[in-house]
Amino acid sequence: MQGMTAENFTPQRCRNSLIPYYHLEWNDLAPECSHCYCALTVAHVLLECNHYNVVRQRYFNVSSLHELFEAVSAQNILGFIRDIGLYRLL
């Protein structure tokens, strides 16, 4: 499968790529974040997890997934995902 780039990026594809990973990894309906033990969701990783704050601040500062996918460029979203080590999933 070809990796995601700014050209073929879509919010749908981004979410669909991340969600199955968490369910496989933790095999649980409500997996926990390994860094802070909050419920692990796409929103948690992209917006909320304190563990990624420093990296996240370099790329965007938004309060919802809707805002993220509306206001932030695909390049920045992908840059963030790359820096936190999850780009291989996309």
Ligand SMILES: [Zn+2]
């Ligand atoms: Zn977390």
